[in-house]
Amino acid sequence: MNRLRAVVTGMGILTSIGRDIPSYWRNLLEGVCGIDRITLFDASGYRAKKAAEVKAFEPRARFSPRQLKRMSRCDQLGMEAVLEALTDSALDFPNEDRERIGVFIGGGAGGIFSAEKYRKEMIRKGWQKVRPSLLLPFSTCALNDAIAEEYGILGPRATIATACSSSATAIGCGLDAIRSGDVDVAITGGSESLSEVTFGGFNSLRSVDEEYCRPFDLNRKGLSLGEGAAFLILEGAEHARKRGAKIHAELMGYGLSGDGQHMTAPNPEGKGAARAMQEALKDARVGRDEVGYINAHGTATPVNDLAETKAVKILFEERAPKIPVSASKSMIGHCLGAAGALEAVATVLAVRDNRIPPTIHYETPDPECDLDYVPNQARDALVKIALSNSFAFGGNNTALVFGKWKQ
Amino acid sequence: MRNNPPRPFPPRQGGKAGEGETLDSELPTSNFDNIVITGIGIISACGIGKEAFWKNCLEGRSGIAPIQSFDTSAYRSRLGAEARDFHPKDFMPSLKYRRMSRVSRLAVAASIEAVKDAALTVSPQSAPSIGVVLGTGYGSTAQTDDFFMGMLKEGPEGANPGLFPDTVPNAPASQVSIYHCLQGPNTTFSHNEVSGEQALACAFRLLREDRALAILAGSVDELSFVLFHSFSALRALSPRDRQEEGMRPFDRKRNGRVLGEGAGILVLEKERRARARGARIYASLAACAANGSPAGISHYESRGEQMARAMEKTLHQAGVSPGEVDYLSAAANSTRELDRAEAKAIQKVFGAGARWPAVSSLKGHTGDFCGSGALRAAAVLLSMRDGKIPPTAGLKDPEFDLDHVLDRPRERKIQYALLNGFSFGGSNVCLLFKNQI
Numbered sequence: 115m116n117r118l119r120a121v122v123t124g125m126g127i128l129t130s131i132g133r134d135i136p137s138y139w140r141n142l143l144e145g146v147c148g149i150d151r152i153t154l155f156d157a158s159g160y161r162a163k164k165a166a167e168v169k170a171f172e173p174r175a176r177f178s179p180r181q182l183k184r185m186s187r188c189d190q191l192g193m194e195a196v197l198e199a200l201t202d203s204a205l206d207f208p209n210e211d212r213e214r215i216g217v218f219i220g221g222g223a224g225g226i227f228s229a230e231k232y233r234k235e236m237i238r239k240g241w242q243k244v245r246p247s248l249l250l251p252f253s254t255c256a257l258n259d260a261i262a263e264e265y266g267i268l269g270p271r272a273t274i275a276t277a278c279s280s281s282a283t284a285i286g287c288g289l290d291a292i293r294s295g296d297v298d299v300a301i302t303g304g305s306e307s308l309s310e311v312t313f314g315g316f317n318s319l320r321s322v323d324e325e326y327c328r329p330f331d332l333n334r335k336g337l338s339l340g341e342g343a344a345f346l347i348l349e350g351a352e353h354a355r356k357r358g359a360k361i362h363a364e365l366m367g368y369g370l371s372g373d374g375q376h377m378t379a380p381n382p383e384g385k386g387a388a389r390a391m392q393e394a395l396k397d398a399r400v401g402r403d404e405v406g407y408i409n410a411h412g413t414a415t416p417v418n419d420l421a422e423t424k425a426v427k428i429l430f431e432e433r434a435p436k437i438p439v440s441a442s443k444s445m446i447g448h449c450l451g452a453a454g455a456l457e458a459v460a461t462v463l464a465v466r467d468n469r470i471p472p473t474i475h476y477e478t479p480d481p482e483c484d485l486d487y488v489p490n491q492a493r494d495a496l497v498k499i500a501l502s503n504s505f506a507f508g509g510n511n512t513a514l515v516f517g518k519w520k521q
Numbered sequence: 522m523r524n525n526p527p528r529p530f531p532p533r534q535g536g537k538a539g540e541g542e543t544l545d546s547e548l549p550t551s552n553f554d555n556i557v558i559t560g561i562g563i564i565s566a567c568g569i570g571k572e573a574f575w576k577n578c579l580e581g582r583s584g585i586a587p588i589q590s591f592d593t594s595a596y597r598s599r600l601g602a603e604a605r606d607f608h609p610k611d612f613m614p615s616l617k618y619r620r621m622s623r624v625s626r627l628a629v630a631a632s633i634e635a636v637k638d639a640a641l642t643v644s645p646q647s648a649p650s651i652g653v654v655l656g657t658g659y660g661s662t663a664q665t666d667d668f669f670m671g672m673l674k675e676g677p678e679g680a681n682p683g684l685f686p687d688t689v690p691n692a693p694a695s696q697v698s699i700y701h702c703l704q705g706p707n708t709t710f711s712h713n714e715v716s717g718e719q720a721l722a723c724a725f726r727l728l729r730e731d732r733a734l735a736i737l738a739g740s741v742d743e744l745s746f747v748l749f750h751s752f753s754a755l756r757a758l759s760p761r762d763r764q765e766e767g768m769r770p771f772d773r774k775r776n777g778r779v780l781g782e783g784a785g786i787l788v789l790e791k792e793r794r795a796r797a798r799g800a801r802i803y804a805s806l807a808a809c810a811a812n813g814s815p816a817g818i819s820h821y822e823s824r825g826e827q828m829a830r831a832m833e834k835t836l837h838q839a840g841v842s843p844g845e846v847d848y849l850s851a852a853a854n855s856t857r858e859l860d861r862a863e864a865k866a867i868q869k870v871f872g873a874g875a876r877w878p879a880v881s882s883l884k885g886h887t888g889d890f891c892g893s894g895a896l897r898a899a900a901v902l903l904s905m906r907d908g909k910i911p912p913t914a915g916l917k918d919p920e921f922d923l924d925h926v927l928d929r930p931r932e933r934k935i936q937y938a939l940l941n942g943f944s945f946g947g948s949n950v951c952l953l954f955k956n957q958i
Contacts, residue, residue: 159676159678217813234673241754246754246755249755250755253658253659253713255711255713255944255948256946258948259946259947259948262947266815268812268813268814268815270810270811270812270950273711274708274710275660275690275709276690277691290730296811310669310672311669311688314668314677315668315682317677318677318680318682369732371707372653372704372707373698374648374704374707375699377692377695389704393732506691507692508695508696508698508699509699510691510694510707510708510709
């Protein structure tokens with residue numbers, strides 16, 4: 115029996131190492147590190163003083179004063195990335211049925227950065243004197259509603275808020291909407307800006323590396339935070355064919371699972387993560403032998419990387435060491451709500467171009483993490499099917515399967 | 522069984538992926554199984570536990586009262602619907618809840634009630650196929666603020682690692698899964714006032730697609746000083762002005778919302794599985810549809826046209842005509858904007874028919890909060906069970922020509938009930954429930 119298929123026809127991105135898809139992809143393959151000293155707020159009191167910031171982002175050049183007043187930095191980054199994605203898709207908006215376009219977005223801390231400003235001024239000046247519009251973008255869905263408003267979209271919307279796996283799940287929701295016939299086009303992705311609450315939070319948990327994160331390395335000490343935004347335009351394959359759209363890859367399936375175990379630590383055996391990947395492959399109707407690349411969650415915390423390695427071994431058994439597994443977070447940091455979409459873009463590009471981005475800062479192999487992490491050097495390899503993993507606080511796991519498009 | 526979707530999902534093939542706990546082996550091959558609700562758990566300002574809640578709903582006894590948990594004297598509003606009688610120790614040992622934020626405690630307590638009500642048992646075999654999908658507008662704002670204030674007072678050293686994990690909006694759903702050891706799909710929606718409706722719609726889809734056998738789905742929010750302050754600063758609360766402060770959905774004298782809090786969690790599963798295990802079935806979730814309205818970031822659609830389309834799409838999906846709907850649980854939240862738009866939308870959808878649904882908004886009872894969707898859904902289910910529709914608390918002088926339920930409950934056998942979810946910013950989600958008896 116046939117079911118509707120979904121393809122990726124547009125992508126847009128804004129990260130510490132690239133302000134559009136071509137520069138992101140080039141720097142990802144060259145192993146450029148975006149983790150650097152924080153300039154957005156004073157981080158001098160922290161042990162760690164680095165994160166992967168989007169530098170020299172000038173929202174004033176892009177948004178009206180009214181928009182600037184009502185948007186958080188997270189929303190601004192997102193609007194920039196979604197514009198590139200829609201431009202790349204070459205969707206002819208006047209001729210599209212706006213009710214058949216949906217918006218599915220994963221959020222992280224969202225407007226917290228604006229709310230922090232509000233809270234500080236509230237203490238300094240008294241609350242009657244603070245500009246309440248700083249509170250407008252506080253809802254996680256602010257970016258979703260802003261995109262719908264800007265482009266006159268009338269289809270279904272949903273905003274997923276599962277921290278580090280949000281935008282991967284949002285991409286899965288977009289796939290569901292296309293498969294069920296609810297929409298022709300799904301705008302999916304996520305955005306995240308750095309904030310003091312998240313930076314202070316991860317620091318307080320002692321899960322941040324003071325220098326830069328080293329996924330899967332023996333001496334890994336923790337993650338590096340980052341910020342950015344990424345969007346993927348999903349489209350029903352038939353709809354894309356009819357309008358002659360360029361197709362980057364097919365989104366073949368997704369899988370969800372829960373650890374149900376601990377608020378901050380993953381299941382140490384990687385069982386929940388393995389089930390998410392397994393469910394995703396089942397949903398995609400592809401065998402595990404066809405997987406040619408895994409874009410890892412790879413946060414570089416000691417527990418995550420070990421659990422993820424075990425998960426890959428549970429699922430792929432003796433073939434596990436032969437599958438290239440790399441962590442984009444080594445370059446762009448952990449962008450929380452945007453991470454799933456940023457890494458989905460890397461996965462799509464790997465499938466499209468048969469190029470595998472490396473895990474950088476990899477120096478000392480860990481005897482317990484003994485997979486092929488594509489250390490420091492990008493690689494050419496045929497990638498027909500690839501997995502992208504995203505795991506979150508509380509054990510909210512999501513895996514996506516992308517494949518080369520063939521009729 | 523007439524509520525097959527017009528666009529059915531094809532049956533799934535057996536997975537080619539690795540061996541393991543696959544769902545297919547335990548499931549019937551048909552995908553046209555109804556999704557039914559077999560358990561309800563409620564913690565709210567108008568009752569702890571579903572029967573207390575329901576009794577107050579029918580008697581029109583609102584949970585709204587002067588706020589006690591923080592000082593409101595500097596504000597133009599002072600009312601709120603606080604779940605004051607909620608004591609987590611009535612539900613679980615302190616060892617379990619002492620690290621949880623209030624919003625997580627509310628969610629976990631409601632989930633305990635729901636699991637008990639559904640007589641759902643969790644075994645190591647079934648755990649991977651039972652999921653949790655919740656909606657929350659803002660998660661644990663109080664704890665997030667505590668955490669940030671610690672940093673503002675003492676710098677980085679003041680960041681309390683004990684507070685941080687529960688600041689993420691997916692904490693309540695994660696805590697529910699941890700409490701019950703559930704390992705199925707776990708996700709959280711956060712989209713203003715349709716957070717809960719989106720969660721229920723997602724659970725519906727996950728079950729339809731056999732991604733889980735049962736799902737604890739619902740929504741939760743807490744009433745914190747931070748939220749109260751923010752809504753007040755944005756002038757989004759009912760103030761003390763020419764009118765009395767209060768929640769008056771659809772009333773001529775309405776002047777804004779009163780915030781509330783609470784948790785509602787439902788157990789959703791396929792009818793076949795529910796019948797096989799002899800579970801009591803409240804009703805089926807027959808359809809859900811969503812769309813968007815043109816609206817600014819903090820506003821509602823003014824004309825109600827897309828809201829009407831969302832209701833029509835939902836009815837169409839289930840093959841139900843407007844005249845078959847007996848009860849409509851409105852989203853109306855006592856704001857000038859939403860109530861007028863929703864009334865127009867209801868008139869547009871049902872206007873041509875001879876038979877109108879009885880309309881009531883539960884928000885007069887519970888206060889308005891983003892995660893109210895599942896509480897409102899629970900009231901719909903209990904209405905169906907008892908053939909009684911609760912009145913709209915606070916509504917005295919209706920502005921719109923609708924079949925309002927005023928003052929006392931309306932006795933009516935309910936075959937179909939529609940639940941409207943409309944959020945500021947313009948996201949619409951409607952759910953249709955069908956009586957299975």
